[in-house]
Amino acid sequence: MLKIRWFKGQWLHITFSKVLLYLVMLALVCFTALPLVYLVCTAFKPLDELFVYPPRFFVHHPTTKNFTDLVVSLGSSTVPFTRYFFNSVVVTVIIVVGTVIVSSMGAYSLVKFKPPGGQALFNMILIALMFSAHVTKIPSYMVVNKLHLINTYGALILPNLAVAYNCFLLKQFMEQYPDELIEAARIDGAGEFRIFLQMVMPALKPATATLVVFSFTNNWNDYFSPLIYVTSQAMKTLPLALQTISGGAAGMSVGRAGAVAAATFLMTLPTVVIFTIMQGKVMETMVYSGIKE
Amino acid sequence: MSSSLAKQIKREQLRQLTAGERFTRFWKRNWIGYAFLAPFVILFTIFTVAPVVTAIGLSFTDYNMMQTPHFVGLNNYKLLFLDDEVFTIALSNTVKFAVIVGPVGYLLSFLAAWVINQLQARRAFTLAFYAPSITSGIAMSVVWMVIFSSDRYGYLNNFLLNMGLIDEPILWNTDPNYIMKVVVFIQLWMSMGTGFLVFLAGLQNVPRSYYEAAAIDGVKNKFQELIYVTLPVMKPQLLFGAINSIVGSFGVFEIAVSVAGMPSPNYAAHTIVAHLYDYAFIRFQMGYASAVAVVLFIITFVLGRIVMKLLSSKGE
Numbered sequence: 001m002l003k004i005r006w007f008k009g010q011w012l013h014i015t016f017s018k019v020l021l022y023l024v025m026l027a028l029v030c031f032t033a034l035p036l037v038y039l040v041c042t043a044f045k046p047l048d049e050l051f052v053y054p055p056r057f058f059v060h061h062p063t064t065k066n067f068t069d070l071v072v073s074l075g076s077s078t079v080p081f082t083r084y085f086f087n088s089v090v091v092t093v094i095i096v097v098g099t100v101i102v103s104s105m106g107a108y109s110l111v112k113f114k115p116p117g118g119q120a121l122f123n124m125i126l127i128a129l130m131f132s133a134h135v136t137k138i139p140s141y142m143v144v145n146k147l148h149l150i151n152t153y154g155a156l157i158l159p160n161l162a163v164a165y166n167c168f169l170l171k172q173f174m175e176q177y178p179d180e181l182i183e184a185a186r187i188d189g190a191g192e193f194r195i196f197l198q199m200v201m202p203a204l205k206p207a208t209a210t211l212v213v214f215s216f217t218n219n220w221n222d223y224f225s226p227l228i229y230v231t232s233q234a235m236k237t238l239p240l241a242l243q244t245i246s247g248g249a250a251g252m253s254v255g256r257a258g259a260v261a262a263a264t265f266l267m268t269l270p271t272v273v274i275f276t277i278m279q280g281k282v283m284e285t286m287v288y289s290g291i292k293e
Numbered sequence: 294m295s296s297s298l299a300k301q302i303k304r305e306q307l308r309q310l311t312a313g314e315r316f317t318r319f320w321k322r323n324w325i326g327y328a329f330l331a332p333f334v335i336l337f338t339i340f341t342v343a344p345v346v347t348a349i350g351l352s353f354t355d356y357n358m359m360q361t362p363h364f365v366g367l368n369n370y371k372l373l374f375l376d377d378e379v380f381t382i383a384l385s386n387t388v389k390f391a392v393i394v395g396p397v398g399y400l401l402s403f404l405a406a407w408v409i410n411q412l413q414a415r416r417a418f419t420l421a422f423y424a425p426s427i428t429s430g431i432a433m434s435v436v437w438m439v440i441f442s443s444d445r446y447g448y449l450n451n452f453l454l455n456m457g458l459i460d461e462p463i464l465w466n467t468d469p470n471y472i473m474k475v476v477v478f479i480q481l482w483m484s485m486g487t488g489f490l491v492f493l494a495g496l497q498n499v500p501r502s503y504y505e506a507a508a509i510d511g512v513k514n515k516f517q518e519l520i521y522v523t524l525p526v527m528k529p530q531l532l533f534g535a536i537n538s539i540v541g542s543f544g545v546f547e548i549a550v551s552v553a554g555m556p557s558p559n560y561a562a563h564t565i566v567a568h569l570y571d572y573a574f575i576r577f578q579m580g581y582a583s584a585v586a587v588v589l590f591i592i593t594f595v596l597g598r599i600v601m602k603l604l605s606s607k608g609e
Binding site: 036039102106108110114115131135158168172214217280283284 | 329332336337340342343345351415420422427436482493526533566569583586590593594
C-alpha cells in the first residue's frame with residue numbers, strides 16, 4: 001500500500017487492487033468510448049483519409065473543410081437550414097418536457113393513489129412495452145391520419161408523449177418514495193398537487209434526469225416520425241433533412257461524405273451536451289436520504 | 294371479528310345507497326388519482342393502445358396493405374408453427390442470442406454502474422460508458438466494420454494474424470459459424486447504456502443511513518454491502534433493467550442485419566424481428582407479420598411476469 005499526502009492533510013490511500021480496478025475500468029471505458037472518438041475524428045478527416053484503405057481510426061491531418069462543405073450543400077437546399085434546426089428543437093423540447101410531466105403524473109397516481117383500474121393500465125403499459133413497434137407503425141399512421149395531424153407539429157409530438165417505457169421507468173422510482181412523507185404532508189394540510197410538485201418531484205431528480213436523457217436522445221435522432229407523418233419540406237426535422245442533403249439513405253455519395261461526417265458530428269453534439277448536464281442530476285444524492293422508515 | 298363485522302356493516306350501508314350516491318362516493322375517493330392519470334391515459338389510449346390492439350386484431354387476418362383485411366382465424370399462427378421453417382430458425386437463433394446477451398448485459402451494466410459510482414472522475418467514466426448509446430447506429434456500424442472487417446486489414450484479423458493465432462483472415466460477417474458470435478458481442482457492447490444509467494440513478498436512491506446502520510450490524514466489506522443493503526433497496530430499478538434487457542435481447546434486429554445482411558447466409562443471423570420485418574415491409578403481409586409480433590410478445594410477456602415475481606418490490 002502506498003500513502004500519498006493529499007490536500008487538507010488527508011491521506012490518499014493507493015492500494016494495488018484500487019490501481020487494478022481503475023486500469024480495468026479505464027480499458028473497458030476506452031473500448032466503449034470508441035464510437036464517440038471515431039465520430040469526432042471522422043468529422044475532421046480530409047477526403048482522402050475518409051476513403052483510405054485499410055480504414056484508419058484516427059485522423060492524421062485534421063481539417064475543417066467538411067464543415068464548410070456542409071454549409072455549401074446546405075445552401076443548395078430549398079428550405080433554410082435554420083428551419084430544420086428550429087423544427088427539431090421545438091419538437092424535441094416539447095416532447096421531453098411533456099413526457100416528463102405526463103409520465104410522472106401517471107406514474108405517481110399508479111403508485112400512490114392506486115385508483116381502481118390502475119393494475120389493468122399497468123398491464124397495458126407492459127404489453128405496449130413488449131409489442132414490436134414494427135407492426136404498430138401502420139396502425140399508428142392510420143390514427144394520426146384520422147386525427148388530421150399529418151404535416152403538423154402535433155403528428156411529431158403527440159404520439160411520443162405518453163410512452164409506456166417512460167411511465168414504467170418513473171413508476172419504478174416512485175415506489176421508493178416513502179408513503180410516510182406524503183401522509184405527513186397531508187396531515188399538515190398540503191394539497192395533493194403541492195405534495196407532488198414540491199416534495200415528490202424534487203426527490204425524483206435522478207429518475208427524471210435519466211428520462212430526459214433517454215427521451216432527448218430518442219426524439220432528437222428520431223427519423224421515423226418525420227418520415228411518415230410529414231410530407232412538406234418545411235416540417236422536416238434535422239435527421240431527415242440531413243439524410244436528404246447527403247443524398248438519400250443509400251447514397252453515401254463520395255462528394256458529400258465529408259459533409260455527412262460533419263453533419264453527424266454536429267447532430268450528436270446536443271445529445272452529448274444534454275447528457276453532460278443531466279449526468280450531474282442523475283448522480284445527485286436523494287433529498288430524503290436521511291429519513292428512516 | 295370486530296373488523297369483519299365493521300366491514301359487513303359498511304357493505305350493508307353501501308348496498309342501501311343509490312347508484313348515484315355510490316358513484317359520488319367512488320368519485321370522491323378516487324378523483325384525484327384519475328386526475329393525475331388522465332393526461333397519460335388519454336394520449337396512451339389514442340396513440341399506443343389503439344395501434345397495438347389493431348395490430349393484434351390484424352394477426353387474425355390476411356392483410357396486404359392494399360385491400361381491406363379479411364378474417365382468417367388462426368390460420369397465420371398455424372402457418373407460422375407448422376409450415377414456416379425459417380421462423381423455427383429465427384426462433385431458435387433469437388432464444389440462443391437472448392439467453393447470452395440478456396443476463397450478461399444485465400450483470401455487466403449493473404457491475405459497471407456499481408463500480409463507476411464509487412470511482413473518482415465518475416462523470417468522465419459515465420460519459421465514456423454511455424457513449425455507444427448516444428452515438429447508436431450512426432457511428433457504431435462504421436466502428437465495428439473497421440474492427441470486424443473480413444479481410445486481413447480488419448483490426449481484429451490483423452491483430453490475430455500478427456499474433457500468429459490464425460493463418461487466414463476469419464470471415465466474421467459471412468461465415469455462419471461466426472456471425473452470431475459477432476452479433477452477440479456488438480449487441481452487448483451497444484445495449485448496456487440504458488440499464489447502466491437507470492442503475493446509476495437507482496444507486497443514489499439508497500439512503501446513506503442504511504450503510505451506516507449495516508456497518509454497525511457487522512457488514513464488513515463492499516460486497517456484503519452490495520448484497521445486504523444495495524440490492525434489496527434497488528429492486529424497482531433491477532426490475533426495470535431486467536424487463537428492459539428481456540425486451541432488448543429478444544428484439545435484436547438492426548445489428549444482426551447490419552452485420553450479416555438480410556437474409557443472412559444460411560439464415561445464421563435471422564431473428565424473430567428480422568422475420569417480422571421481412572413479412573411486414575418486404576412482402577407486405579401485415580397479418581402474418583402481426584402474428585409473429587404476437588408470438589414474440591407472448592414470449593417476452595411470460596418472461597417478464599416471471600422476472601416480476603422474482604423481483605417484486607412488495608414481497609419484502
